[in-house]
Amino acid sequence: MYMAVHLRKRITPLIPKYLVEPPQSDVxxxxxxxxxxxxxxxxxxxxxxxxxxxxxxxxxxxxxxxKQYQGFLDDKLEGYADQRNDPNMDLQSHMSPYLHFGQVSPIELAIQVQEKKGDGPREYLEQLIVRRELAFNMVHYNPEYDNIKCLPDWAQTTLREHANDPRPYTYTSEELENAETHDPYWNKAQTEMTKTGKMHGYMRMYW
Known part of the structure; x- marks a missing residue:
């Protein structure tokens, strides 16, 4: 189950069951x-x-x-639904690194955003829960998640058939790392990663 449309149908009805504050205990x-x-x-x-x-x-x-998340809720959530995919607009929550290193819980983020009004909360929960769990699902159930074998057969076939096609440019690993390609958008995405430590969500798909 590696498509959001399938996982969403199964995971959405379960959200109220699991989206609860964890019990607190005294040491x-x-x-x-x-x-x-x-x-x-x-x-x-x-x-x-x-x-x-x-x-x-x-x-x-x-x-x-x-602090970052509160700023997102106060100043960015209102425009998140319509403009979150525009890399020129700083409307991301920037929670990815904090979630990655366990410094904040997705449950507490989801509970807080649910209290807000508008379309922003729905779209944010789509990313925080559905898309995030989709990635976990892929890694957990597909042992080939980190190589070309994870792709569907038609995609692998297409790549093999065109492996030797002439290409206008080829790059070394160093050129890619230093954002020295002929694609200004790719270069911007790579530069954002090396300068800030993260990349805009929509540009990750392009990169």
């Missing part, structure tokens, strides 16, 4: 962990022999996630 024991010595994270990173890229658009952590 009834005192931690015996000894406080470690303070760590200078920047100094530690600088000591590593790795390329130093520091996207500065978003700051990590739960507090920043909550």
């Amino acid at each position: 009834d024991n005192t931690s015996k962990i000894v406080e470690p010595e303070p760590i200078d994270v920047k100094e530690l990173l600088n000591s590593l022999d790795v390329e130093k890229i520091e996207p500065g658009y978003l700051q990590g952590g739960r507090k920043q996630a909550i």
